[in-house]
Structure formats: C-alpha cells, structure tokens
Amino acid sequence: KQNVFSLTVSKCDHPDTGIYRVLVDNGIDHTEQSAKFNVGVKPKVEAPKPANDQTCTIDQDTQISWKFSGIEKPHVTWFFNGQPLET
Numbered sequence: 001k002q003n004v005f006s007l008t009v010s011k012c013d014h015p016d017t018g019i020y021r022v023l024v025d026n027g028i029d030h031t032e033q034s035a036k037f038n039v040g041v042k043p044k045v046e047a048p049k050p051a052n053d054q055t056c057t058i059d060q061d062t063q064i065s066w067k068f069s070g071i072e073k074p075h076v077t078w079f080f081n082g083q084p085l086e087t
Contacts, residue, residue: 012039014071043070 021034046067056062068074078085
C-alpha cells in the first residue's frame, strides 16, 4: 500500500518487549509516533491425569487440579455448568 510502512519483529520473544518509536520526516516537517509492545505467552494447562472424567462418592471431598505454566502469572476462573464459581 502507498505510504504504509511496517516494521516486522520476526519470532518475537520477551526481550522485544518495550517502546517502539518511528520518526517520519518528509523534508518539510517531521512527526513521530510510539507504541508499547508486549510479548506474552499463552498459558499452558498441564493435567496430571485425565481430568475430563472425575468420580466422587457422596459426602467425600474430591479435587480437580491442573498445573498452569507461562511467563506471566495467570488469572484463573473456575466454572460449573457455565457459571463462574467463587473461589
């Protein structure tokens, strides 16, 4: 496209996080813009056993556990039948 200039960050990684700035000068005047660039990692869920099927006996406690990994600490919301649970 005409007058569209792009910067490509190939295979972005955590060190690429920061403020990127562009200076545009046409010989008459100039302008600049900046953008904050964040690099994140999609949280990964690791189930110690198949957690899709759980069985519990009446009056017995049971627990569903998953290990969540990633760079940033994830915010976890549990749901029961589509409704969020207070934890």
